Amino acid sequence: MEMFDIKALRKCLNTRFIGRELQYWPEVDSTNAMARRLAAEWAVEGTVVVAEAQSKGRGRAGKPWYSPPGLNLYLSVILHPAVEVQKAALLTLISSLAIADAIDAEGGQAQVKWPNDVLLADRKVAGVLAELQALGERVETLVLGIGVNMNVSQDSLDQALGKTAWGATSLKEVLGREIDRVAFAVTLLESLERRYDRFRASGRKAIVQEWKAQSCLGQRARIIERGRSIEGITEDIDESGCLLVRLDDGSLLHVSEGEILPLPHR
Numbered sequence: 001m002e003m004f005d006i007k008a009l010r011k012c013l014n015t016r017f018i019g020r021e022l023q024y025w026p027e028v029d030s031t032n033a034m035a036r037r038l039a040a041e042w043a044v045e046g047t048v049v050v051a052e053a054q055s056k057g058r059g060r061a062g063k064p065w066y067s068p069p070g071l072n073l074y075l076s077v078i079l080h081p082a083v084e085v086q087k088a089a090l091l092t093l094i095s096s097l098a099i100a101d102a103i104d105a106e107g108g109q110a111q112v113k114w115p116n117d118v119l120l121a122d123r124k125v126a127g128v129l130a131e132l133q134a135l136g137e138r139v140e141t142l143v144l145g146i147g148v149n150m151n152v153s154q155d156s157l158d159q160a161l162g163k164t165a166w167g168a169t170s171l172k173e174v175l176g177r178e179i180d181r182v183a184f185a186v187t188l189l190e191s192l193e194r195r196y197d198r199f200r201a202s203g204r205k206a207i208v209q210e211w212k213a214q215s216c217l218g219q220r221a222r223i224i225e226r227g228r229s230i231e232g233i234t235e236d237i238d239e240s241g242c243l244l245v246r247l248d249d250g251s252l253l254h255v256s257e258g259e260i261l262p263l264p265h266r
């Protein structure tokens with residue numbers, strides 16, 4: 001099994017703060033849990049935790065994240081964005097855009113799916129678990145946990161995940177070749193820094209526009225929100241990162257949390 005070459009990542013990464021402080025673990029419970037432990041004792045902005053494998057990799061909505069060694073990318077980035085809590089959801093969208101940039105650099109055509117998934121050939125290849133710590137109305141720490149299925153085989157994924165509502169796949173399965181995890185992580189972290197800088201310089205508008213341009217909005221979908229299930233067309237996102245869904249009666253539903261499952265158009 002080829003291990004992640006953390007030395008090469010340190011050497012190649014051309015960033016000002018993201019990944020300047022870089023921790024590598026052959027195995028952790030979860031890079032997000034580790035990043036939160038580090039942040040609790042104060043970690044500098046841009047600290048990155050990378051793991052070869054996770055014994056308790058976490059997905060959104062309390063789901064596990066399949067994290068075998070030697071194949072994929074599992075990392076968490078610690079940010080201290082000093083924005084209001086309402087702006088954090090929007091800020092987290094930069095992580096799926098950065099993943100999409102790294103996939104595009106490998107010759108793929110990635111799409112982002114609300115809230116923070118990345119699709120390739122209509123199947124999920126990456127996800128983001130964002131966890132924040134607030135002090136009053138301000139975000140103190142935002143941990144962006146990024147998982148990318150890179151070289152794992154379809155068979156292993158199917159065995160581990162069973163039949164998922166939104167089929168999961170890997171970059172290798174779609175692009176037809178092994179992907180260099182270090183080169184991918186370099187592009188991803190450099191793009192994340194660029195996008196984060198832009199967010200701080202020019203605010204929300206740019207993110208919303210760029211996210212929309214790369215998204216798979218406009219689909220008929222089932223929205224699972226706070227235990228209820230509603231159908232509609234995913235129409236837009238607003239300036240706080242909420243998804244706007246056009247329901248069949250013509251009204252517009254604002255969804256701030258939930259899962260979106262695609263349905264055939266009627």
Ligand code: BTN
Nearest residue numbers: 030032058059060127128145147
């Ligand atoms: C999802 O789509 O459900 C989010 C998946 C996030 C997985 C990553 S892997 C690195 C980081 N550590 C975790 O425990 N989870 C995130």
